[in-house]
Amino acid sequence: MAIQAKYLDMPLDIGDLDVENLAYFRHCAAHDFHLQKCSACGLVRYPPTTACPWCAAPKSEWVPVEGKGAVHSYTEVHHAIQPAFKAHTPYLILLVDLDTQKGQPTEHEALRVVGNLTTPDGKLAPKEMVRSVGIGTRVRMVFADAGPGIALPHWTIDEGAAQPAKPWRYPQE
Amino acid sequence: MSMPAEADATSPKHLRDKYAIVGVGETTYMRGSGMTTRALGTWAVRNAIEDAGLKPSDVDGMLSYQSGDSTFSNFIAGDLGIRANFFMDVFGGGSSTEALVGMAMGLIEAGMCKVVVIFRAMNGFSQVRIGGTGARAVAPVSGDMLHSRAYGWQSAGQMFSPTFMRHMYDYGTRPEQVAAVKAIHSEHASNNPKAFYKERVSVAEVLASRIICKPLHLLDCCVETDNGTALVVTSAERARDCRHPRALIRGVVGRCSKPRLDMHYQHGPISTVAGHYAREILWPNAGVGPEDIDVTGSYDAFTFTTMLQLEDYGFCKKGEGGAYVSDGTIRLGGRRPNNTSGGHLCEGYTHGLNMVIENVRQLRHDADDSCPVGPDGKRQHTYDYREGGCRQVKKCELTANMGWANPGTGSAMVMRRD
Numbered sequence: 001m002a003i004q005a006k007y008l009d010m011p012l013d014i015g016d017l018d019v020e021n022l023a024y025f026r027h028c029a030a031h032d033f034h035l036q037k038c039s040a041c042g043l044v045r046y047p048p049t050t051a052c053p054w055c056a057a058p059k060s061e062w063v064p065v066e067g068k069g070a071v072h073s074y075t076e077v078h079h080a081i082q083p084a085f086k087a088h089t090p091y092l093i094l095l096v097d098l099d100t101q102k103g104q105p106t107e108h109e110a111l112r113v114v115g116n117l118t119t120p121d122g123k124l125a126p127k128e129m130v131r132s133v134g135i136g137t138r139v140r141m142v143f144a145d146a147g148p149g150i151a152l153p154h155w156t157i158d159e160g161a162a163q164p165a166k167p168w169r170y171p172q173e
Numbered sequence: 174m175s176m177p178a179e180a181d182a183t184s185p186k187h188l189r190d191k192y193a194i195v196g197v198g199e200t201t202y203m204r205g206s207g208m209t210t211r212a213l214g215t216w217a218v219r220n221a222i223e224d225a226g227l228k229p230s231d232v233d234g235m236l237s238y239q240s241g242d243s244t245f246s247n248f249i250a251g252d253l254g255i256r257a258n259f260f261m262d263v264f265g266g267g268s269s270t271e272a273l274v275g276m277a278m279g280l281i282e283a284g285m286c287k288v289v290v291i292f293r294a295m296n297g298f299s300q301v302r303i304g305g306t307g308a309r310a311v312a313p314v315s316g317d318m319l320h321s322r323a324y325g326w327q328s329a330g331q332m333f334s335p336t337f338m339r340h341m342y343d344y345g346t347r348p349e350q351v352a353a354v355k356a357i358h359s360e361h362a363s364n365n366p367k368a369f370y371k372e373r374v375s376v377a378e379v380l381a382s383r384i385i386c387k388p389l390h391l392l393d394c395c396v397e398t399d400n401g402t403a404l405v406v407t408s409a410e411r412a413r414d415c416r417h418p419r420a421l422i423r424g425v426v427g428r429c430s431k432p433r434l435d436m437h438y439q440h441g442p443i444s445t446v447a448g449h450y451a452r453e454i455l456w457p458n459a460g461v462g463p464e465d466i467d468v469t470g471s472y473d474a475f476t477f478t479t480m481l482q483l484e485d486y487g488f489c490k491k492g493e494g495g496a497y498v499s500d501g502t503i504r505l506g507g508r509r510p511n512n513t514s515g516g517h518l519c520e521g522y523t524h525g526l527n528m529v530i531e532n533v534r535q536l537r538h539d540a541d542d543s544c545p546v547g548p549d550g551k552r553q554h555t556y557d558y559r560e561g562g563c564r565q566v567k568k569c570e571l572t573a574n575m576g577w578a579n580p581g582t583g584s585a586m587v588m589r590r591d
């Protein structure tokens with residue numbers, strides 16, 4: 001069933017025909033990260049697709065995937081474009097390499113999952129927290145509820161993980 | 174002129190030098206055009222046809238590109254009295270220019286038409302803001318955008334920055350090296366009476382401008398303007414009858430991509446861009462290499478995009494783009510000037526077309542700067558590159574243009590002077 005929700009006052013809209021995104025966000029709504037695993041080659045993929053990027057097979061099943069990884073790259077937004085984010089600057093957009101399937105099927109591939117840096121309860125991170133995160137920071141997935149049937153996966157600092165002494169940050173600070 | 178020996182190519186080498194750009198045209202680069210994209214397009218196309226020494230009735234093919242923000246070929250054709258044997262308006266922005274030149278060559282080669290106009294008309298400041306503000310910023314988030322816009326990841330700067338950041342991490346690229354691109358392009362623009370921003374800015378001024386999204390300062394980002402731009406492509410043979418020396422097309426590569434076009438970040442290294450793949454088609458098709466090129470035209474939507482393209486097309490070693498763009502090579506008077514018009518950072522934003530126009534003029538040895546016009550109607554270039562002076566590159570014989578849609582998709586073209 002279609003989903004219409006609001007997140008940070010921003011309308012989110014998933015139509016009936018978009019069965020891949022409906023399934024993805026339904027799992028997120030249960031705070032349970034799932035991705036499609038190819039029924040032919042067994043590789044997991046992100047974001048949702050309608051066939052396998054590696055072997056083109058159409059069939060897949062949704063499997064639980066551990067929401068843990070390290071920041072591969074990021075940007076720190078100071079000038080928001082969307083009104084929804086104007087009150088939240090600076091905010092971080094993170095590309096996170098999941099530990100699951102990292103370096104497969106080839107050396108430079110990874111499940112690189114997008115999210116903002118948030119507090120453990122899924123709120124966009126405050127300035128001090130934004131300043132402490134960079135390339136290499138270990139993060140864990142958390143969810144921000146947006147309405148029935150939908151939550152957005154995000155990232156927060158993994159308190160239980162061994163962190164790099166100094167994650168890499170943009171030098172002009 | 175002599176050309177290096179034949180190299181392997183992935184497309185028929187017999188098209189090398191068989192087509193030419195014979196006309197270039199543009200409107201003023203402005204903010205608040207006060208007219209429709211149809212009027213802008215008509216103005217630019219008319220200028221390009223006149224520049225070629227042709228009449229509208231000589232044109233029988235039309236190509237354009239847009240993102241739901243512009244008029245269509247039909248209306249420009251109607252305004253100018255063009256009856257088309259082929260016309261098509263494609264979806265897309267940056268990376269379209271060179272790709273459509275390649276398509277025009279294919280159309281003429283296939284006998285479908287003879288003279289093709291390519292145009293891009295946009296009110297990128299006063300109607301559909303290229304920076305993504307306005308109506309685009311508040312549209313509902315759905316479909317594939319749920320994995321980007323829902324995270325405040327929407328504008329080109331936001332979307333490309335993970336590539337820029339990772340390049341700094343992987344190779345130690347410094348903010349001041351990349352800022353040199355803006356400083357140098359601004360010097361070029363100061364010698365271009367048409368440029369929207371003609372004022373020279375320093376590296377320090379770029380670094381002192383406010384952060385938009387790291388690593389981009391305000392002055393690392395291009396200008397938003399309203400303008401129309403156009404090219405005329407025809408066969409090298411037909412081109413002999415046109416007004417100017419021919420800009421012959423040596424080789425072209427169009428919309429060449431990295432793996433995972435749906436989300437290129439899934440496939441690394443993410444500090445590598447589409448030029449890494451495109452160069453394997455471009456240089457063999459052109460039969461020349463980066464070391465042969467006199468002038469480059471990069472897609473400077475951002476300072477970083479110039480650095481990444483020049484590096485991945487092989488103008489320097491991988492990882493040395495920061496040094497290449499800041500050591501004087503790309504400045505007028507340097508070994509290989511880049512974006513001599515000021516480009517997107519300073520002249521105006523056209524989704525790539527104005528950098529091709531500039532290189533055609535460089536190849537004609539007729540850059541439209543402030544040098545005096547001689548009795549033959551041509552500028553008498555002084556090659557004095559001080560502010561307000563000349564911007565013609567001495568003995569310009571070979572140029573390369575590089576289009577960019579995003580880190581994962583690019584186009585390119587090599588042209589030579591007849």
Ligand SMILES: [Zn+2]
Binds near residue numbers: 038039041043052055
């Ligand atoms: Zn598969």
